Amino acid sequence: MEEQGYFYRDTWAEVDLDYIAENVKSVRSHLPQDVTIIAVVKANAYGHGDVQVAQTALEAGASYLAVAFMDEAIALRNKGIKAPILVLGASRPEDVEVAAKFAITLTVFQKEWVQEARKHLEGNQSISVHIKLDTGMGRIGIRNAEELISIHQLIAEDERFQFEGVYTHFATADELDQTYFQQQLEIFEKMIAALPNRPKYIHSSNSAAALRFPKAYFNAVRIGIAMYGLTPSLEMEQEIPFTLKEAFSLNSRLVHVKKLEKGDKVSYGATYESEEEEWIGTIPIGYADGWIRRLQGQEVLVAGERSPIVGRICMDQCMIRLPRYLPIGTTVTLIGTQENQFISVNEVAKKLETINYEVPCIIANRVPRLYKKNGKVVDLKNDLLNNYQA
Incomplete structure (x- = not known):
């Protein structure tokens, strides 16, 4: 892309x-x-x-x-x-x-x-x-x-x-x-x-x-x-005098899609076993990226629908149960909005039993950041100093 x-x-x-x-x-x-x-x-x-x-x-x-x-x-x-x-x-x-x-x-x-x-x-x-x-x-x-x-x-x-x-x-x-x-x-x-x-x-x-x-x-x-755009705590959400806009989103794409038969297993320890025929997608993000193993079971967004992470999260990859066959290259949203669905940083923090501060902080530097400015995604890597000097 x-x-x-x-x-x-x-x-x-x-x-x-x-x-x-x-x-x-x-x-x-x-x-x-x-x-x-x-x-x-x-x-x-x-x-x-x-x-x-x-x-x-x-x-x-x-x-x-x-x-x-x-x-x-x-x-x-x-x-x-x-x-x-x-x-x-x-x-x-x-x-x-x-x-x-x-x-x-x-x-x-x-x-x-x-x-x-x-x-x-x-x-x-x-x-x-x-x-x-x-x-x-x-x-x-x-x-x-x-x-x-x-x-x-x-x-x-x-x-x-x-x-x-x-x-x-x-x-x-x-x-x-x-x-x-x-x-x-x-x-x-x-x-x-x-x-x-x-x-x-x-x-x-x-x-x-x-x-x-x-x-x-x-x-x-x-x-x-x-x-x-994040609330200092869940307790004071109702006291914020204006709407905060969450600035961070996290995305990936399907790099592999396969059909499992009933009884097939997924990932380390074979902890996940399919109960029926189902489609499984692989996305290239794992615990080395800050998407840690405790997020097994967390839902992501694909084709505008919620899909769970299945099996143990690996260092560089994890697997999700797809709602149906979807082609390689389909965008998967781990944090953010897709169609009319939204996964917030707070939702991920709740799954991790931590605070929202920690979530974007632990997403590793090897995950590249793209920036939206004036409504468009722009590549700032090569000309930061030209565009962002004070």
Whole structure:
């Protein structure tokens, strides 16, 4: 097919950049205009494609990006992204000069880190930092006002460090019970009140809080899962103030079709046995692609109908029970829409007994991503820098 110009297996994901843009615009219209949107594009933009999503989000109303590690930030810089980028996770103090070189903002949460990092900035290099507060997530962050003030003083003493932001992360913003969320918010407010001066950015809200709690906006919010059209949790589905458009779909094609007789078996362990004559199709996707063995029995869409995966999923292939004979080359949709049927990321997550965040993240990089922009599937592999520079 035409859009497969650079890969040679009939399995691919499609990412609808128009949907991502619409989701960001919906969030933008939901927030006060003076609240900055920080688009979270860590983990290859939750498996959707880092530079493609980053540029789309910036065009749609975000003005800052966030990633997990310096490696991800540098990758975006090397792909032409010039917007501010915040590293949310821990960075080594000896790498601070690299961060300065690439104009990457780092997260600070240890006094010792600041002391060590000061030794590694060269000449007139400078770096922006955000201080992370642990108000109850229990991951990384400063846990009391005294330590916050101490770190703030260290930063203020060195003009090469620009104190640009302070933030925290909510553990339960997507749950109906707001008790723990409220506790975290109160702790955050008390800690930032202890600062002798406030930085440019104060942010606490993830997607869930940004959609639900105006009192937690401050002057910036971090939008992750909602940008991709996915609900932060099933519990809060009814509280989302606008329609989210799911951007990720996963497709394959039949590469082999055969008729089984009653009693014939399929795949490793011979765990599936046909009860009557039936048509079985093979598709080239397996657990090495992130379509893991636990998805045995999950339905897919073929010819506009639901068909189950039968037998154990192999490393590179799996088999489905067809509703009837269908020709080789027929499209199979594992996630997404086909005719009037839809298989959501949430449905696959339920089968895996996990959350929707995990599903696109675990679809391996060897599954090529195609991108829909202005309603058309486009091949961005060969000219990303021409079309997607900030």
